[in-house]
Amino acid sequence: MKSTSKKRAGGILAGILIALFMVLLIFPFYWIFITSVKPESELYGAVVTYWPHHITFQAYRELFESFNFIKYMKNSLIVAVVTTCTTLVLALLAAYAFCRFRFPGRKFLMGLFLCNNMFPTVLLLIPLYAIMRQWGVLYTPTALILAYTTFTLPFCVWLLNGYIKDTPVSLEEAAQIDGCNRYQAFMKVFLPIMKPCLVATGVYIFMQAWNEYTYASLLSNADSRTITVALKTLIGQLGVQWDMLTAGGIISVVPVCIMFFFAQKRLIEGLTAGAVKG
């Protein structure tokens, strides 16, 4: 049997290791923040400073005044919000059908959605580019919304499936016994119960759409550019404007981080449920 001192030593060791991991995982964020508030002289000086001697928000100001960052934020927001809403509605209806009905072809259709998760992004990128050109939606927000739905929709059907399966059907049945029809049971009983899960799924979709780069870089132009692509354009021929780039980075991660922290508990439950039940 282990002695208590040995146990305590183990605890301390674990604490040190956890601290090391956290430093490793968090340091890059500290570093972009520090970079974004350093004046240029310090950024490209002879000595690397771990705490800026002078703090300046010049880069942030420049980002909005001369780089028109607010426009890219708006583009990202439009694309992310529309993608989130459409995906959520489509996925919820499909997942509801899969979990609450038994019908011929159900398994096949579920498999179809499942294997869509496996499609390589780059495989769809090329035909989507050609198709959007034909449809005349290339370089519009619509192009990005459609492109993002290719990966958010199958994934969310799967995610919502997991949530709905764990939601007892008995409440809806009770409502139907009490005289609700199925539609009323769905709206008045099912949706309110599902709300936290829908929020978590919505946050996930929003994050994916907000963070996407590969499609956005090909399917948008100077007008419809999203934040991620705009950040990349700060890498110019004359080198990289690191202060502005990191400032833009900070601005772009803050909204998703806040959303993630509010939704993380439910989201983590949903993401891990599929893997755990095996």
Added chain:
Amino acid sequence: MRKSKQSRKPISISKDKYLWPYLLVAPALITICCIVLIPAVKALVMSLQNYDLRYSPKDIHFIGLDNYRAVLGDEFFWNSVWRTLIMVVLCVSLQFLLGFALAVLLNRNFRGRGVLRAVSMIPWVVPGVLVGLIWRWMYDGNYGVINDILVKLGIFQHYYGFLAQPDSALLSVILTYVWQGIPFFTLMILAALQSVPHELYEAAAIDGANGAQKLMRVTIPAIKNSVTVSLMLRVIWVANSVDVIFNMTEGGPAYATQTLAVYIYQKAKAMNLGYSSTLAVLLMVILMCVAIPYMIYSFRTEEDL
């Protein structure tokens, strides 16, 4: 799914309600057909054409397997496949080992664990572009903090251009991916570890099992499935990833970080859509070797729906 099998009959189904599930699935299904299945078929078709946006549309026609023949003779293709393989193997195994270690550490009872778990997820929440760019800045050969730390610790004598040298660029990119991927594994493995019933450990202890035996006989069998799924998903994800690499090195220097996904992306950007489709189809065939076992596995576990 908890232990309840939920084998209860779903709400009574009469004939006329048979239509409902199809109506509910239809919008999602039609969307998927339009934006995933049709494009996927189109990719196959394009891979058989000399589809190049620099040509006028009437010059685009079928050229049989010419693209495939060209790809198989393309030195860049084989090199990029090789690099993809190295990257996937190294990334996924390191992500897994470190993620596993962190999960085991976090699987203790201490105050603030929830907060730490959430904080450790941050690299996963951040856009890939930014991940690539942050690390590019930290690796910088003139002002990079990694160089500064290594020199201060006396490990390096001089600053070194990690991403500027073909020898170190791929490894540097791989380490970035490892950093980005640790949270995902930690999350999955932690959830699996927490689902192992405590009684199993107690029973093992009563039977006289030591720490290693508990690990081998209780923990590993219990989390095997979840680990397998996570590994397969990660392999596919890393092999497909463009954003991090492209924003760190754009495939350079001297093609040292040109993975197959990056090569496809570059060819597509150069408007040679036929050739890049061919590459993409081949990437998909390679990934199928991983994805098909995953799908069969998922299907089996969905059996008890």
